[in-house]
Amino acid sequence: MRRKIKVMIVEDSLVVRELLKHIIGSDSRFEVIAAVDSAEQCLRLLQTEHPDVISLDIRLPGMNGLDATLQIMAKRPTPIVVVAAQVDDDELNIAMNALRAGALSVVEKPVGVTNVDFEALAAKLCTQLAIMSQVKVVRQGIDRGLRFGSADGTPQAPPPPGSFSMLGIAASTGGPQALVQLLCGLGEGFPLPIMLVQHITSSFLDGFVSWLSGATPFKVKIGHEDELPEVGTIYVAPIDRHLVLIHGRLSISDGPAVCNQKPSGTVLFNSMARELGRKAIGVVLTGMGADGSEGLAAMRTAGAYTIAEDASTCVVFGMPSAAAKLGAVREMLPLPTIAPRLKALVGPGVTP
Structure with missing residues (x-):
């Protein structure tokens, strides 16, 4: 039997947190191992829990989603899917900077089961969690120096500068x-x-x-x-x-x-x-x-x-x-x- 994907949910709203638990928990691919209301609690749990992927809200009390991403990637690199509501420029900016900091993708938060887009957003979230859980998250590689050569290592002379448009x-x-x-x-x-x-x-x-x-x-x-x-x-x-x-x-x-x-x-x-x-x-x-x-x-x-x-x-x-x-x-x-x-x-x- 295939092992279930372990998911940690970080979401401060109790209503949304329970909704995400329902969406993710209803998918046979997943096991929700924790659902917490703050980044600080997430970081504490990561000392003992080992999720395959984290569903991370952006606007959180205390440490926000960007700072949480930085801390997670520094202390215990884990695939992160940012789950954000498209509410204002500030939240979008935090979400984009979380991607820059190491989060793998950003998806729109599914809210309101009566919303016309609910099913599509819920399916998108689960798909992203499943895909990103398979990504081996590593710290960025070291600059190995510029290599002037082909993909197979054969040296090639570069074309003259100014040849491109x-x-x-x-x-x-x-x-x-x-x-x-x-x-x-x-x-x-x-x-x-x-x-x-x-x-x-x-x-x-x-x-x-x-x-x-x-x-x-x-x-x-x-x-x-x-x-x-x-x-x-x-x-x-x-x-x-x-x-x-x-x-x-x-x-x-x-x-x-x-x-x-x-x-x-x-x-x-x-x-x-x-x-x-x-x-x-x-x-x-x-x-x-x-x-x-x-x-x-x-x-x-x-x-x-x-x-x-x-x-x-x-x-x-x-x-x-x-x-x-x-x-x-x-x-x-x-x-x-x-x-x-x-x-x-x-x-x-x-x-x-």
Whole structure:
């Protein structure tokens, strides 16, 4: 008989806490081993209890969800799913910073069994808890130094600086914290427009965009139809739509999901391969699943420069691993070395 997934619930509202116990406890995959009303109590219990995953509220009495995430990841790293109500900018900001601190995903809090979205939100919560419980949470890897070589270790001469006109990035689980490190490493003088697909709960997309804009030296916005990409700006795929490039401008597509994702990194990368060929750079960061791998393969075939995050720094090595297996990756690099590599590729002060 398969062992049940042990869940700890941290939620200060008694009504919501009992509701979460009911939702999670009714799923045969789970065993709720504790349900507490504060982060402090959670940390005390972690000295003796060993949950496979933690459902963590954001707004708590005393220590909030961000500080709790920092403490948990420092003292007893455990997969954390942030469960937040989309109530105000402050709560969204805490949720996004919790992702940066090491939480794996953020989902909307299911409240009110009569709410039209209750069943869908409850199912989403259980799905995320089950998936994230399987993630081996580790502290971030050490900078091993910049490696100029192919994914299989064969030395390769980099192309001349200034040969590129756009950077595309795809990320999923663990993406927010990886993105902040990468984008801050690029700096405000990075000379290419950036297209981004980040898998995130749709109700938190606006908060994610606002948070990323404040946490990095770039202007960050949701991409719009027929927009001309500009240097210094990151264009994020909109809710439930694909972000693509057509004739040098952004286009928003309502096509089918790819790798069960919409937006999809593969759809973005395929369009960059068609439109830009060898003038594009594609990067796949940490994430569960295989999204982005086929698109990155199309980019490499078209002559683009392709990079994937190395397993040593990934929260989840799924997407980079899938890309590597397809032969899509020219370089596999630890996260701290990706920004220096990109800066070396594009050269200083180059405009597309």
